[in-house]
Amino acid sequence: MTGVVFKSTGSSYTVKSTCGKFYNCKIKGIFRVSGITSTNPIAVGDIVDFELLNEGDFVTGLIYKIHNRNNYIVRKSVNLSKQIHIIASNIDCAFLIVTIKNPKTFLSFIDRFLATSQAYGVETILLFNKIDIYNTNEIEFVNNLIDLYSKVGYRCLKISALKDKNIHLLRNLMKNKTCLVSGHSGVGKSTLLNSLQPDLNLSTSDLTKQHNQGQHTTTFAEMYELDFGIRIIDTPGIKGFGIVNMKKNEIGDYFPEIFKIKINCKFKNCTHVDEPKCAVKKAVYSKEIAASRYENYLQMFLDSGDNFRNKIVK
Numbered sequence: 001m002t003g004v005v006f007k008s009t010g011s012s013y014t015v016k017s018t019c020g021k022f023y024n025c026k027i028k029g030i031f032r033v034s035g036i037t038s039t040n041p042i043a044v045g046d047i048v049d050f051e052l053l054n055e056g057d058f059v060t061g062l063i064y065k066i067h068n069r070n071n072y073i074v075r076k077s078v079n080l081s082k083q084i085h086i087i088a089s090n091i092d093c094a095f096l097i098v099t100i101k102n103p104k105t106f107l108s109f110i111d112r113f114l115a116t117s118q119a120y121g122v123e124t125i126l127l128f129n130k131i132d133i134y135n136t137n138e139i140e141f142v143n144n145l146i147d148l149y150s151k152v153g154y155r156c157l158k159i160s161a162l163k164d165k166n167i168h169l170l171r172n173l174m175k176n177k178t179c180l181v182s183g184h185s186g187v188g189k190s191t192l193l194n195s196l197q198p199d200l201n202l203s204t205s206d207l208t209k210q211h212n213q214g215q216h217t218t219t220f221a222e223m224y225e226l227d228f229g230i231r232i233i234d235t236p237g238i239k240g241f242g243i244v245n246m247k248k249n250e251i252g253d254y255f256p257e258i259f260k261i262k263i264n265c266k267f268k269n270c271t272h273v274d275e276p277k278c279a280v281k282k283a284v285y286s287k288e289i290a291a292s293r294y295e296n297y298l299q300m301f302l303d304s305g306d307n308f309r310n311k312i313v314k
């Protein structure tokens, strides 16, 4: 039988077969997907082959094969810094939910997410949520961010998941797609899903409660099927976003505006750090490239190894 993984708890998987039935599955033996060392061999969104096993009253599935992934998105595993964790696979579009307060999303986090999804070939749309609680200055700040990211080429949308603002526009963007919803804990991922489909009734929780408990409300990635052919993967909130599997000299290529302009740098292998006649740095001075984007590029560049550190930190 073939099916799609809808939920993964690390040790067991919920798989929806092609005939529409859900099965509780385990992995048969140990298997690895070639080239990837991750903490989770199977992720939500994976297409798998499984065989059925009768265990008394229960029918369990044993997964013995993963089909090739069209794409997947990863982050560094929390405890084992060298290992990666696959957040989800076979995604048509990722939606990064950003809030500028309650909680604050830092631009460095947005830029890391965007570069990573760019590297893994996943289109990302930015959703600026909670617009119902922002004052005039904050709305202006959001508008400036939208201006910045739209110029780079990312689609942006202001929404309020709680007050149902622009949710119809979002629904149109999501039609007939498998969508990943990501962002810090408390930005409103589950609230958004409830707003798209009220009968889902996912649990959400306010920030104060979360801080007291130090826990995320959503703890496992899970896929939901909504009306209009929308499939959404709700994920636990992510705190940081370590870059993975990116070669140092490739990082600039995952910033579309840097990639576009680097051809004009004097040196073909310019890293845009301290080389002379660098078109990227020139574009930063003339404000054609946003300073925040360049700074976050530099930070990622530095974080990805230390061979240039002494040269830059003078």
Ligand SMILES: Nc1nc2c(ncn2[C@@H]2O[C@H](COP(=O)(O)OP(=O)(O)OP(=O)(O)O)[C@@H](O)[C@H]2O)c(=O)[nH]1
Pocket (backbone or CB within 6 Å): 129, 130, 131, 132, 133, 159, 160, 161, 162, 163, 183, 184, 185, 186, 187, 188, 189, 190, 191, 192, 203, 204, 205, 206, 207, 215, 216, 217, 218, 219, 235, 236, 237, 238
């Ligand atoms: N004012 C306002 N509050 C919102 C909005 N969206 C979500 N919230 C609130 O923000 C809090 C957190 O929402 P959740 O949907 O649980 O956040 P989450 O991103 O799923 O969090 P985790 O599951 O921990 O990752 C809840 O109290 C929501 O009611 C919004 O558009 N406006």
Ligand SMILES: [Mg+2]
Pocket (backbone or CB within 6 Å): 189, 190, 191, 203, 204, 217, 218, 235, 236
């Ligand atoms: Mg949640």
Ligand SMILES: [Zn+2]
Pocket (backbone or CB within 6 Å): 262, 265, 266, 270, 271, 272, 273, 275, 277, 278, 279, 280, 281
């Ligand atoms: Zn350069």
